[in-house]
Amino acid sequence: MLHLTNFEKRYPSGFSVVIPELQLPQGIHVILGGNGSGKSTLLKALAGIHPANGTVVLNGISLFDQPLEYRRKIGFAPAEPTFPEFLNLHDLIAFVAKAKQASIAEISELKAVFDVEDFLSFPIGGYSSGMLKKSALLLAFLGNPELVILDEPFTTIDALTQDQLVNLIKSKTEQGTSFLITSHQRGPIELLPLTSILHMKSGKIQPNG
Amino acid sequence: MGKLAQLAFVRPFFQKTLGFWTLALLIGGVLMEPAQHILIGRFLFKNPLAFWLLPTSIFLYGWIHLRIQLELVRKNEYHVFHQLGLFSPTDFKRFWSQILLLNFSPFLGYFLFLSYFAWEQKAHFLGISLWMLCFAVIFFNFIIIQKTLQQPLKETIIHRPSVRWTFPRFTWIILSIRNHRPILFLLTKAFSLLLLNGFFFSFQSGDYDIRWLQFGVLIVSYVQLPLILEKSDRELTHQSWTLGLPLTLDSKLGYQLGSLALLVFPELLFLVWNRLISSSFEHLLLAILLLSLSCVLQVLVYRKRESSSFPNMAAAMFFGLFLAIIFSLPWWAFVIGISFLFIHQSKRSFGF
Numbered sequence: 001m002l003h004l005t006n007f008e009k010r011y012p013s014g015f016s017v018v019i020p021e022l023q024l025p026q027g028i029h030v031i032l033g034g035n036g037s038g039k040s041t042l043l044k045a046l047a048g049i050h051p052a053n054g055t056v057v058l059n060g061i062s063l064f065d066q067p068l069e070y071r072r073k074i075g076f077a078p079a080e081p082t083f084p085e086f087l088n089l090h091d092l093i094a095f096v097a098k099a100k101q102a103s104i105a106e107i108s109e110l111k112a113v114f115d116v117e118d119f120l121s122f123p124i125g126g127y128s129s130g131m132l133k134k135s136a137l138l139l140a141f142l143g144n145p146e147l148v149i150l151d152e153p154f155t156t157i158d159a160l161t162q163d164q165l166v167n168l169i170k171s172k173t174e175q176g177t178s179f180l181i182t183s184h185q186r187g188p189i190e191l192l193p194l195t196s197i198l199h200m201k202s203g204k205i206q207p208n209g
Numbered sequence: 210m211g212k213l214a215q216l217a218f219v220r221p222f223f224q225k226t227l228g229f230w231t232l233a234l235l236i237g238g239v240l241m242e243p244a245q246h247i248l249i250g251r252f253l254f255k256n257p258l259a260f261w262l263l264p265t266s267i268f269l270y271g272w273i274h275l276r277i278q279l280e281l282v283r284k285n286e287y288h289v290f291h292q293l294g295l296f297s298p299t300d301f302k303r304f305w306s307q308i309l310l311l312n313f314s315p316f317l318g319y320f321l322f323l324s325y326f327a328w329e330q331k332a333h334f335l336g337i338s339l340w341m342l343c344f345a346v347i348f349f350n351f352i353i354i355q356k357t358l359q360q361p362l363k364e365t366i367i368h369r370p371s372v373r374w375t376f377p378r379f380t381w382i383i384l385s386i387r388n389h390r391p392i393l394f395l396l397t398k399a400f401s402l403l404l405l406n407g408f409f410f411s412f413q414s415g416d417y418d419i420r421w422l423q424f425g426v427l428i429v430s431y432v433q434l435p436l437i438l439e440k441s442d443r444e445l446t447h448q449s450w451t452l453g454l455p456l457t458l459d460s461k462l463g464y465q466l467g468s469l470a471l472l473v474f475p476e477l478l479f480l481v482w483n484r485l486i487s488s489s490f491e492h493l494l495l496a497i498l499l500l501s502l503s504c505v506l507q508v509l510v511y512r513k514r515e516s517s518s519f520p521n522m523a524a525a526m527f528f529g530l531f532l533a534i535i536f537s538l539p540w541w542a543f544v545i546g547i548s549f550l551f552i553h554q555s556k557r558s559f560g561f
Contacts, residue, residue: 049288051361067360072295082286086216092289095213098300099292139289 001026001178002046002147007054009038009045009203017041017203019054027195028169028179038203039182040079043151046180047076058147072100075145079152079182081136085125089116089135092124093142100143107142113164114138129156137165141172148172150181154188166191210304217290218278218308225277228393228435230315232400250326254335263323264342267316271346273392274312275353282357283365294358305354309347316343379467381448382440386472390439398475401432405479419491423534426495429476430502431527434510436472437503441510461555469503501544502530508547508554 007019017038033039045052048063048071056063056070063070083092097107111117114134119127127135133156140148148169154162166188169179173193183189199206223230237246253259281287296304310317320343327336376384386394408425411417444452456464470477480496509526513519533540 045361048361049291050364063361068294071292078288083289084217084286086220087213091213095210096289096292098210099295 001059002180003055003057004046005055007042007045007052007056009041009050009052015041015203017045017052019205022205024178024180025195026176026178028173028181028192029196029198030189030192030194031180031182031198031200033182033200037200039200040151041203042200043076043149043180043182044078047071047074047149049076072143073146075100075140075142075148077133077136077140077148077150077153079155080129081132083124083132083135085123087124088121089124089138090120092135092139093120096139096142100145102142102144106144110138110141113168114161115164130158130161133157134161141168145177147178147180150179152182152184154183154185162188210300211307214304214308215311217287218281219311221281222274222277222312226273226392228390228439229396232393232396232435233315236400246322247326250323251330253323254326254330254332260335263320263339267339267343267346270313270316271350275350278350278354279357280365282354283362288362291358291362294355294360301355302351305351309350313343313347377467378451379464380471382443382468383471385443385447386436386439389443393435393439397432397436401429401476402479404429404432405476409483420534420537422492422495423498423540424531426480426499427502427527427530427534430473430499430506431523433473433503434506434523437469437506437510438514440468440472441507441514458552458555462552465504465507465551465555466500469507470500473499473503497544498540501547504551505547508550511554 002022002024004019004022007022008016009018010016015038019042031039031042041050044050046056046063048067058070058073061070061073093107093111096102111120114137116131116134116138119131124132124135133153137150137153137157140150153165157165169192173179181189181192253263282290293301293304320339323339324336327333327339405425408422412421476499477496480492480499483492505526506523509519509522513522516522530543532538533543
């Protein structure tokens with residue numbers, strides 16, 4: 001499913017994420033690691049948001065050679081989502097649905113899963129961190145992506161939404177979607193049928209990962 | 210999508226360039242008469258060297274526009290707009306063409322005005338070239354934005370200075386304005402120095418007395434109003450936490466005087482420099498007059514900025530000061546009055 005070769009992301013500060021080789025089959029993969037270990041940096045690069053060096057191939061499509069085709073197959077929710085304050089979730093869903101060509105049925109299903117109907121038309125500037133996280137998660141699932149990358153998806157959302165998210169991940173996995181997840185919360189992760197657990201430290205995947 | 214495009218990429222652009230447009234309006238709309246615009250329009254197509262100002266300005270504007278848009282899409286909260294790269298070519302064109310046309314509309318409008326003079330002067334080639342260049346700059350902006358959104362976005366990395374000085378508090382405002390409103394600052398300074406030069410130049414003819422220069426300083430102090438508004442805005446938002454600190458009156462006054470002196474430093478330098486050349490003590494006093502006028506504007510902004518009467522109060526004050534200058538009323542008495550107001554404002558909790 002996802003194949004990384006000579007992946008490298010360096011910052012002027014000296015911090016770097018280096019992964020010589022990594023192959024992940026279809027399924028649910030979790031990356032564990034302490035704060036500042038490079039998990040979010042890796043996920044943002046794999047989501048095609050920030051540039052990196054090396055080769056990243058998802059189901060035969062290369063991130064650096066065919067960035068648009070690659071990004072169409074990816075859904076991403078950051079750990080601390082932020083959106084322009086003047087928008088509302090309704091605008092955002094319409095915008096991302098247009099970019100990802102999501103169907104109306106899919107949008108309705110996701111709205112129900114994340115229970116966002118009550119605050120759809122509120123300006124984002126007034127959202128709580130939980131509302132922001134729900135919004136980012138909903139947007140990540142739009143357009144039936146082949147790989148959904150979720151950075152700390154279970155933080156700041158309520159217990160009911162956590163359960164809903166676990167069920168959604170399970171059902172999407174059965175339909176062929178893969179997941180790359182980071183989490184500091186063991187509870188919800190233990191409910192998922194994990195394919196692999198990777199450990200990251202100082203920007204490197206540990207050999208025993 | 211039209212509303213979204215305007216909120217996300219048109220409004221922030223005009224917000225960031227607000228200072229420039231305010232000055233452009235002030236110069237073009239207040240200080241210049243329509244006859245002068247017509248003269249300039251004709252002159253631009255008669256003089257090839259002057260005509261070059263137009264391509265240069267559209268290039269510069271296009272470059273600034275591109276920089277602002279790219280900075281916007283690289284911001285964390287704008288990452289959602291990275292997905293614009295996934296829009297179909299038709300949707301992408303539709304989305305960005307309205308943004309580009311709106312953001313370039315002031316130039317398009319002015320070029321339309323100039324086209325009349327190109328036709329009148331029979332400078333058809335120059336007129337057509339100008340339009341072609343304008344659309345080429347817009348197209349170039351479109352292509353670069355499209356390419357940027359199709360690729361992973363370059364990260365904004367904050368470079369810390371290798372030498373870490375401790376900046377005194379009165380320098381924070383000028384540093385903040387330098388970082389966030391450099392164009393406003395530069396244009397204000399350029400315009401006020403141009404005005405001061407003009408007043409001093411005409412003063413040398415010998416037809417005017419010192420009141421002419423005092424009037425010039427009054428106008429220049431009002432030109433600083435956008436910067437003083439920006440200063441107050443930053444003090445009341447980003448640096449509002451300092452308002453609650455248990456600072457002494459000395460410290461508050463020192464901060465306000467220091468930050469205002471830094472804000473009008475180029476003009477103060479100009480006035481002091483002219484005193485050195487002319488050896489006239491009255492010229493040096495003009496520097497004190499400028500600083501005290503800046504202080505009074507600062508108090509006015511703090512006390513009345515939220516009020517609808519603010520423009521009227523500012524205009525009335527200008528008129529009062531103008532009369533004081535004409536009738537040679539002792540302005541040092543006015544300075545003492547301002548000092549009391551300034552101290553009173555500083556003594557108020559959350560006053561400054």
